[in-house]
Amino acid sequence: MKICNGWRRFLLCLPLVFLLPHIFSVLELHQTSTLEDLHKKQIKKFDHLVLGPAAGEGLHDRLQCQGIKALNKTHFSASTDNSNYGENIAFVTVFTTYDSSIDRAIGGKSRDLVTVGKISYNKLERSMAILNVFINFIQVTMPQSNIIILTDPASKLPVHRSRVAIYPIQGEYSRDKLMLQRIRSYIAFLETRLEEHSQRQGHLNHYIFTDSDVAVIDDLGQIFKNYPNFDLAFTFRNNKEQPLNSGFIAVRGTPDGIRRGKVFLQEVLKVYRSKYIKASRMLGDQLALAWVVKSYPSFDAKRFTRPQAFLEEIGSASVLFLPCAIYNWTPPEGAGQFHGMTLDVKVVHFKGSRKRLMLESWNFLNSSSSSDVSDMLCLILKSGRTKYDF
Numbered sequence: 001m002k003i004c005n006g007w008r009r010f011l012l013c014l015p016l017v018f019l020l021p022h023i024f025s026v027l028e029l030h031q032t033s034t035l036e037d038l039h040k041k042q043i044k045k046f047d048h049l050v051l052g053p054a055a056g057e058g059l060h061d062r063l064q065c066q067g068i069k070a071l072n073k074t075h076f077s078a079s080t081d082n083s084n085y086g087e088n089i090a091f092v093t094v095f096t097t098y099d100s101s102i103d104r105a106i107g108g109k110s111r112d113l114v115t116v117g118k119i120s121y122n123k124l125e126r127s128m129a130i131l132n133v134f135i136n137f138i139q140v141t142m143p144q145s146n147i148i149i150l151t152d153p154a155s156k157l158p159v160h161r162s163r164v165a166i167y168p169i170q171g172e173y174s175r176d177k178l179m180l181q182r183i184r185s186y187i188a189f190l191e192t193r194l195e196e197h198s199q200r201q202g203h204l205n206h207y208i209f210t211d212s213d214v215a216v217i218d219d220l221g222q223i224f225k226n227y228p229n230f231d232l233a234f235t236f237r238n239n240k241e242q243p244l245n246s247g248f249i250a251v252r253g254t255p256d257g258i259r260r261g262k263v264f265l266q267e268v269l270k271v272y273r274s275k276y277i278k279a280s281r282m283l284g285d286q287l288a289l290a291w292v293v294k295s296y297p298s299f300d301a302k303r304f305t306r307p308q309a310f311l312e313e314i315g316s317a318s319v320l321f322l323p324c325a326i327y328n329w330t331p332p333e334g335a336g337q338f339h340g341m342t343l344d345v346k347v348v349h350f351k352g353s354r355k356r357l358m359l360e361s362w363n364f365l366n367s368s369s370s371s372d373v374s375d376m377l378c379l380i381l382k383s384g385r386t387k388y389d390f
């Protein structure tokens with residue numbers, strides 16, 4: 001059934017979406033056909049942006065929008081250039097492509113084409129497009145920073161951009177092992193940095209490990225200056241089961257910071273393999289991360305309920321916890337716990353089925369008619385509830 005086609009009709013359908021979790025909880029399980037119908041409706045993915053209401057309306061500390069025009073300016077501070085302090089930031093991401101035999105079988109013409117703007121993408125081109133937009137945002141927001149892509153030595157990434165380096169690391173990059181491999185690659189990378197440090201002194205390079213489906217929209221160098229005492233940083237949210245997100249990890253580029261960051265990640269890897277290996281495809285690393293943090297008796301998990309940054313000694317490391325609301329803002333899947341967008345949001349994470357929105361946001365920002373970050377955030381805020389095809 002296509003009852004939710006078109007964004008006007010989508011608005012009418014919203015109450016149905018809100019009701020779904022409730023319907024699920026009261027339905028008898030043997031009514032499978034009804035459940036399947038509901039499920040089909042839920043996973044409908046759109047091939048164009050669907051604008052809905054902006055969450056957080058009327059809250060004075062949340063972004064207010066009129067259409068996709070922002071009523072608040074979100075970015076007040078001029079970006080600081082850390083290189084003046086002899087410090088630099090490098091973004092590090094794990095990225096690999098999968099040889100898609102289906103795409104090739106039909107002479108390069110895939111049946112599975114998806115169009116954004118004037119460009120059509122097959123599966124492989126889609127993931128390359130995400131990587132390129134990831135780079136675009138960083139190069140606009142933090143032009144002094146470098147980007148390091150950790151990848152399977154077997155994959156030949158067609159990335160030729162300035163300030164971007166490809167760094168092959170041996171490992172197992174199959175889809176179902178990717179999250180496990182990601183931590184391994186981070187650890188291997190930090191090891192090489194330690195070796196380098198022992199050979200040369202002076203210039204500091206801080207590292208921010210992120211997923212590649214994020215848009216960095218404000219200077220993140222300030223984290224290292226505003227919180228001078230942390231070794232590594234994670235982002236947290238008020239979620240009992242999964243309070244920590246592994247999509248954003250900052251490591252201070254001092255020898256101590258790198259060493260402690262490495263030891264901490266090794267601990268997470270150990271817990272991942274011993275306790276959560278069955279969840280390895282998606283969530284294992286986040287569960288392991290939360291387990292390691294909560295296993296320290298002095299740690300108070302109540303601190304995750306307030307969106308304020310805090311510092312905690314965990315093992316030998318000083319760990320900074322940063323609120324997802326600012327450093328890892330994600331459009332929510334459902335209707336719950338969604339209070340809009342803070343005015344100082346710095347990183348937007350296009351998890352799951354939001355990848356189309358990442359491209360559309362970049363195109364919007366880069367279009368000559370409107371190049372305002374605040375307006376782009378309104379676009380994201382209004383369309384982030386929907387699942388997309390990209």
Ligand SMILES: *[C@@H]1O[C@H](CO)[C@@H](O)[C@H](O)[C@H]1NC(C)=O
Pocket residue numbers: 060061062064071072343
């Ligand atoms: C954001 O804009 C709205 C509408 O103009 C206004 O009421 C609100 O006070 C603004 N918030 C801040 C923090 O300036």
Ligand SMILES: *[C@@H]1O[C@H](CO)[C@@H](O)[C@H](O)[C@H]1NC(C)=O
Pocket residue numbers: 136366367368
């Ligand atoms: C931004 O848009 C211009 C055209 O308006 C285009 O030439 C340029 O390649 C775009 N930049 C990126 C990084 O996509």
